[in-house]
Each structure stands twice: as C-alpha cells, then as structure tokens.
Amino acid sequence: MKKFISPAVCGFAAGVLQVVPLIKSFACCLIIPGAAFLSLWLDQKASKSTNKIPMKKALVFGLFTGLTAAFFGTVFEVFVTFITRQNDVIVAFPELQRMIADFPLSPELKNQVMEIFQTVRKELMETGFSWLYTFTILFNNLIVNSIFGIVGGLIGAQILNSKNKSSEA
Amino acid sequence: MSLAVRFSVTLLLAFWLLGVFLEWLVPIIPQLTLFVPLMHNSYSLVCHQQQSKLLGDSVYHSLVCSRCAGIYVGLFISSIAALFFLYRNEPPLKIIIFASAPMLADVFLCAFGIYSYSKSLAFITGFLLGSAGFLYFYSALKKLIQELNSKKN
Numbered sequence: 001m002k003k004f005i006s007p008a009v010c011g012f013a014a015g016v017l018q019v020v021p022l023i024k025s026f027a028c029c030l031i032i033p034g035a036a037f038l039s040l041w042l043d044q045k046a047s048k049s050t051n052k053i054p055m056k057k058a059l060v061f062g063l064f065t066g067l068t069a070a071f072f073g074t075v076f077e078v079f080v081t082f083i084t085r086q087n088d089v090i091v092a093f094p095e096l097q098r099m100i101a102d103f104p105l106s107p108e109l110k111n112q113v114m115e116i117f118q119t120v121r122k123e124l125m126e127t128g129f130s131w132l133y134t135f136t137i138l139f140n141n142l143i144v145n146s147i148f149g150i151v152g153g154l155i156g157a158q159i160l161n162s163k164n165k166s167s168e169a
Numbered sequence: 170m171s172l173a174v175r176f177s178v179t180l181l182l183a184f185w186l187l188g189v190f191l192e193w194l195v196p197i198i199p200q201l202t203l204f205v206p207l208m209h210n211s212y213s214l215v216c217h218q219q220q221s222k223l224l225g226d227s228v229y230h231s232l233v234c235s236r237c238a239g240i241y242v243g244l245f246i247s248s249i250a251a252l253f254f255l256y257r258n259e260p261p262l263k264i265i266i267f268a269s270a271p272m273l274a275d276v277f278l279c280a281f282g283i284y285s286y287s288k289s290l291a292f293i294t295g296f297l298l299g300s301a302g303f304l305y306f307y308s309a310l311k312k313l314i315q316e317l318n319s320k321k322n
Contacts, residue, residue, distance in 0.1 A: 018214055029215040029237045055313035073214075088213065096206055102228045105199045113203055140211045148215060154309035155302060162262040 006042040007061045010035040011068025011149075018069065018141075019076040032069055032145050033152025036062040040156045050164050053157040062153020063146055070141035077137055082128040089133065093121055170311045172252070178310070179248040186245055188212065189238055192229040208232055222286060236272070239292035243299025244306075251307055260304040268301030 014035035039061050040053060081087040096117060100110050123130040187194070191208050195201050209232055212218065216233035224231040224238055231238050272294035279286050 028217065029233070029240060032215070055309055055316050058309065059313060088210070092209075099205075100202065103195055103199070103202055105195075105202055109199060109202060113206070117206060136207065136210065140207075140214060144211055144214045151306060154313065155305045158260075158305040158309040158312075159262065159265060162259065 003043070004061075004064055006046065007036070007039040007064040008068050010039040010042070011065040012072050014065065014145075015069040015072030016076065018073045019080065029148070032066055032148035033155065035069060036065040036149045036152030037156030037159070039065050040153065040160055044160065052161045052164065055154060055157060058153040058157030059150055060153075062149040062151070062156070064149070065153065066145035066147070066149020067142065069149070070138070070145040073141050073145070074134070074138045078129070078134055081124060081133075085125055085128045087124060089117070090121055090124055093117065170255075170307075170314060174310070174314065175248070175251050178307075179245070179252060182241070182245045182248050186241055189231050189233050189241055191232060193225065193231075195229065222288065222291070224288060224292070234291065235288040236276075236291040236295040239295025239297075240299035240302070242292075243296040243301075244303045245299075246296075247300040247303035247307075251303070256304060256307055259308050260301075264301050265305060268297045272298050 014031050017031055036058075040058060043061070044050075044053070077087070097114065100113055103110070120130050120133050124133060188208050189212065191201060192205060195205065209218070212232040216237045218232065219234060220230075222234040222236075224235050233241070275290055275294045278284055
C-alpha cells in the first residue's frame with residue numbers, strides 16, 4: 001500500500017480542488033491529469049529512480065489518482081451540501097429554469113425535466129441530502145476522474161520518460 | 170497499434186466532444202434536454218464553466234470553456250490524423266513545452282490583466298496543447314499495449 005501514497009495524496013488534493021467553493025472556480029480539465037502526472041513524479045523522486053516508468057504502472061497510478069479524487073470529491077461535496085444546504089444544483093436552478101424555458105421544446109418535456117430537478121432541489125434544501133444527487137455525483141466523479149486520471153498518467157509517464165532520456169543524453 | 174484501437178480512441182473522443190456541444194444538438198433532438206443538466210454537472214468536474222468563456226450564442230453554449238473545448242478538439246483532430254498516419258517516433262519533450270507555452274502565456278497574461286480574455290485565442294492555444302498532447306497519449310498507449318502483449322506471450 002506504501003507505493004500508492006503519492007497517487008493517494010495527489011488524488012486527495014485534486015478532489016479537494018474540485019469541491020471547495022472559490023477554488024472550484026479554477027477547475028480545469030488539467031487538474032486530474034496534472035495530479036496523475038504529479039503522483040508519478042513524486043513517486044520517482046521518493047524512490048530516487050531514473051528508470052523508465054512502465055506504462056502499466058502509469059495506468060495504475062492514474063486510475064488510483066482518479067478514483068481517490070472521485071471518492072474524496074464526492075464525500076466533500078456531500079458533506080459541504082449537508083452543512084450549508086447549498087450547492088451548484090440549488091444555485092444554478094434559476095439559470096436552469098431560464099435555459100429550459102428558452103429551449104424550443106414541448107411543455108410536457110419541459111415540465112418533466114423541471115420536476116426531476118425540483119424534487120432534488122427540495123430534498124437538498126430541506127434535509128441537505130439527496131440519494132439521487134449523491135448517486136449522480138459519485139457516478140460522474142468515478143467515470144470522469146478515472147478516465148482523466150488514466151490519460152494523465154499515461155501522458156505523464158511519457159513526458160517523464162522523455163525527460164529522463166534527454167537528461168541522460 | 171491496430172486500426173481498431175486507433176478508431177476506438179477517435180470514437181471515444183468523438184462521444185466526449187458530442188457531450189461538450191450537447192446543447193447545440195437540442196434543436197435537432199429535443200429529448201436530449203433531459204441530459205443537459207446532468208452533463209452540465211459532469212463537465213463541471215473538468216471545467217469552471219464561466220458563462221462568459223463558453224462557446225456559443227445566447228441560448229446554446231458549449232459545456233466547457235473555449236480553452237478546454239480547444240484542447241478536446243485538438244485531441245480529436247490529432248486522433249483522426251492518427252487513423253491515416255502512423256506516428257512511429259517518440260515525441261521529444263520540447264514538443265509539449267512549445268505547445269503548452271502559448272496557452273500558459275495566455276493564461277498568465279489574461280490573469281494579470283495585460284489583455285482581456287479572448288475566446289478565439291483561448292481556443293487556439295488550447296487546440297495546440299491538445300493536438301500535441303495526443304502524440305504523447307498515442308505513444309504511451311502504444312507502449313502500454315506492447316507491455317500487456319509481451320506479458321501475455
């Protein structure tokens with residue numbers, strides 16, 4: 001388990017960056033890949049190795065970073081929502097209403113969409129928790145962060161290997 | 170790397186890009202509206218989604234900012250090129266440095282107020298990084314497949 005310390009630390013940091021209000025507004029598609037890259041770099045520094053990183057290791061590190069970020073991102077999101085009874089769904093609801101109203105759709109379809117979000121919003125405002133919302137963000141985070149983590153790990157290993165090669169030359 | 174693998178990568182990127190421009194498909198397939206809020210939430214994980222930085226008109230927007238959209242389009246275009254041309258050589262480190270420099274410069278110059286944010290400049294600099302980044306991803310994927318195959322044999 002010791003060898004997974006760096007992806008765990010970087011995944012935790014990325015998960016926090018994705019959730020904490022204000023910092024969240026700097027969210028970027030490079031955060032999770034960057035965390036995966038950093039985890040490989042830190043691992044290399046800790047082991048003082050200059051050997052080429054095997055791609056299988058890069059894949060596992062990237063995946064682990066993504067999964068850690070997804071887990072902590074979801075836990076913090078649910079916790080912050082439970083405490084504050086505020087989150088993106090509640091804040092963006094008026095904007096969502098306006099957006100749906102602008103779409104050229106049948107009134108039934110508009111009502112159907114609004115009903116689903118109205119239910120989730122009501123639950124979040126009253127109890128601070130919604131199973132549907134929690135499941136949705138967990139599913140989202142697991143899929144998106146894992147893919148971005150793997151891509152970041154693979155690209156990161158390739159960059160670190162090129163760097164090692166150029167420093168050897 | 171086999172054509173099937175390269176095609177799968179292009180297909181996955183195409184699906185991801187379809188998600189980015191999902192709102193633009195709503196006039197063609199109205200039922201997609203059901204997925205817009207959900208996809209909006211998914212893409213919020215990988216982009217700040219500031220309204221003023223999104224691509225599109227007053228009604229339909231991309232679900233990520235111009236810079237992120239540029240990165241994904243760059244990845245996608247490079248993946249299409251990979252269907253026809255085999256990238257045989259390993260990309261040297263300087264490619265990613267040169268490709269990311271304009272984007273980093275744009276981010277810092279905008280952040281320090283040297284000039285104001287331009288969607289087209291953000292898109293182009295993102296595109297550069299995305300298209301160069303794909304070379305590294307492609308090379309890494311090729312090696313990963315080789316490693317997995319050599320373990321099997």
